Amino acid sequence: MxxxxxxxxxxxxxxxxxxxxxxxxxxxxxxxxxxxxxxxxxxxxxxxxxxxxxxxxxxxxxxxxxxxxxxxxxxxxxxxxxxxxAGLLERNPLAKHRSLKVEAKAEVPFSEKEMERVLRAIVYPEGFEGSRDRFMINLMYTTGVRRAELINLTLGHVGPDDLSIKVLGKRNKERILPFLAETRTLFKEYMEVRNAKGIGLGNHHVFVTNKGNKFYETLVYRIVNKYFQGVSTKVKKSPHILRHTFATHLLRGGADLNSVKELLGHGSLASTQVYASNDIATLKKVHAMAHPRNVNK
Known part of the structure; x- marks a missing residue:
């Protein structure tokens, strides 16, 4: 078959x-x-x-x-x-199969202090790669964009004037993601260096290698891991953890679950609730400070 x-x-x-x-x-x-x-x-x-x-x-x-x-x-x-x-099979041998039990993976997001250090304290290399890497990490943290979405992001889908990007997510679903003024500044700096050096002139993708080729998955991972290596002792330092950090920090800041769901491009609220459950310590603090029956406030 x-x-x-x-x-x-x-x-x-x-x-x-x-x-x-x-x-x-x-x-x-x-x-x-x-x-x-x-x-x-x-x-x-x-x-x-x-x-x-x-x-x-x-x-x-x-x-x-x-x-x-x-x-x-x-x-x-x-x-x-x-x-x-396709009509090629009548009986499915896996019809009654049940998935094996697995322990829930505890994915620990980067702290706000770690994010501050990687965005402001560390020194990025001069020139094209440094400006590209700084912009990339900032964009991932401020939008929660997936690695595949980042790789496929095109210049025509970045709106530097209205502070947004358009990404094509899973199942070809488009969504608009807002970004910050500082992200716009970093984008313009990156494009100035890229154009001045004539890198990727015929490539419409936002992120390109120093040879002007389209980005690839392992390169995104290596860049994230490289810069967080010096600011974090966490075992896992990956693009997904950066996306996880984006969601967790929004929820800590008071964003509602449905809004975070839309920003992440999740199909169901259940996928987004993982980030809320991982931040139970913060929720306990909020509850303790806000509840009127707490006499220890």
């Missing part, structure tokens, strides 16, 4: 990123190889759930975490749903 058609379906109909499509395809191929080797199965339409369970047990015994196994199972679920939708 054509894996190429499955990948095309993920890209055209589900609007998944190229990274996700590659990962899903690889998981299906690995599972198909396992079934052929262990069970003599030539077509994935012949698979039964005990065969799937056998694969899961093997992955667990190899030391793979439940979270990683669940990601692989998501790939298989998507594949079998595709086969059913």
């Amino acid at each position: 054509s894996l190429a058609k499955f990948k095309a379906y993920l890209g055209l109909e589900k609007q998944y990123s190229s990274h996700t499509i590659t990962a899903y395809g690889r998981d299906v191929e690995t599972f198909a190889e396992h079934c052929g080797k262990e069970h003599g199965i030539q077509s994935l339409s012949e698979v039964s759930y005990p065969m799937v369970r056998h694969w899961i047990v093997g992955l667990a015994e190899s030391g793979m975490s439940n979270r990683a196994i669940n990601r692989k199972m998501a790939s298989l679920k998507a594949y079998y749903r595709f086969l059913q939708k």
Whole structure:
């Protein structure tokens, strides 16, 4: 059953990123190889759930975490749903599968002091890369933009006069994100240096390499990690933690959950509530200070 058609379906109909499509395809191929080797199965339409369970047990015994196994199972679920939708399969062997239990990951946002240090205290390199990196980190913190959205941001979608950017999020949903006056200043400084050096003149993307090519995911990660390495002792220093920090700091500042949801581009409030639950200590302080029955105020 054509894996190429499955990948095309993920890209055209589900609007998944190229990274996700590659990962899903690889998981299906690995599972198909396992079934052929262990069970003599030539077509994935012949698979039964005990065969799937056998694969899961093997992955667990190899030391793979439940979270990683669940990601692989998501790939298989998507594949079998595709086969059913295409009329190529009547019985889905994963119909009754339940995800393995995983512990909730505690993602610790950067503190306001750490953000102040990375934005104001550290010295960025002179020239193109320094101005680009400073602008990028500032934009990510002040808008909560996703890494993929940042990479695909084009010059035509930055409104320096009305202090906003237009991003294309998941499922091709557009949203307008406001940014600060200081972010506009950094954008103009970056573009002045970029144009003066003639970097990326034919590239309409906002963020380019020093050779003028479009940004890529690992470069964004390396830049964020590089600058936070000197100001934070947190284990995880990634673009997602910067987005997490944006949401957490807004909620601490009194922003309502629905507004943060819209800014983040979340499809449901449940996704945004994670940031609220992670900031329970702040909520307790607010409650203690504000509640009229608290005699210790």
